[in-house]
Amino acid sequence: MIKILSISDQVDPLVYSKNLKERHGDVEFVVSCGDLSYMYLEYIITILNCPLYFVRGNHDPEQELTMGEPRAYPLGARNLHRRTLRNHGILMAGVEGSIRYNRRTPYQYTQGMMWNHVFKLVPGLLINKLIHGRYLDIFVTHAPLTGIHEGSDWAHQGIKAFRWLVNTFQPAYHFHGHIHYYRPDEVKESWFGKTKVINTYRSQVTEINLKDLST
Numbered sequence: 001m002i003k004i005l006s007i008s009d010q011v012d013p014l015v016y017s018k019n020l021k022e023r024h025g026d027v028e029f030v031v032s033c034g035d036l037s038y039m040y041l042e043y044i045i046t047i048l049n050c051p052l053y054f055v056r057g058n059h060d061p062e063q064e065l066t067m068g069e070p071r072a073y074p075l076g077a078r079n080l081h082r083r084t085l086r087n088h089g090i091l092m093a094g095v096e097g098s099i100r101y102n103r104r105t106p107y108q109y110t111q112g113m114m115w116n117h118v119f120k121l122v123p124g125l126l127i128n129k130l131i132h133g134r135y136l137d138i139f140v141t142h143a144p145l146t147g148i149h150e151g152s153d154w155a156h157q158g159i160k161a162f163r164w165l166v167n168t169f170q171p172a173y174h175f176h177g178h179i180h181y182y183r184p185d186e187v188k189e190s191w192f193g194k195t196k197v198i199n200t201y202r203s204q205v206t207e208i209n210l211k212d213l214s215t
């Protein structure tokens, strides 16, 4: 059993705190679903001293200013966008951004562009199946998939290509952000086939039994 810390959309004061090591020192790695500053991600990497994988959200800028210096990447974090990789024996892949609703920020895409991102992942997933016996364990995106946790307005709609990928390759987990919830009784975890779909808002710990990963 391993623990994963997922974060998204808003800084969690319980994470951005001097007690981070005591609270989350036992997580194996961190997954960021976007809309968070590099400074925050780097703080977590420094304190927990563990890998952090991220995708960008629709509110993320192309460059972040840190003490006046423009930077395009958070130091020490690995970008999952259009990539498949293996970490702790876990097969991961990701897609950044949300549906396009204006042209003010860079990481917004049409449904057609999202299909393109998703198809870019397919060769890696097929190779995973050949080498490791399964396609994918954790799919990380900023936006939700069509039909699960999606918002009722245009900007928070689900992505059709994500639904196709999850339905076709049945990863054990799909972590996404972008959908804020304000009441404790709002649904933040759902099943889609064999996939547990987790809406991360602020922060969440998920325990993964490596033996449960689909074969």
Ligand SMILES: [Zn+2]
Pocket: 035, 057, 058, 059, 098, 142, 177, 178, 179
């Ligand atoms: Zn968002």
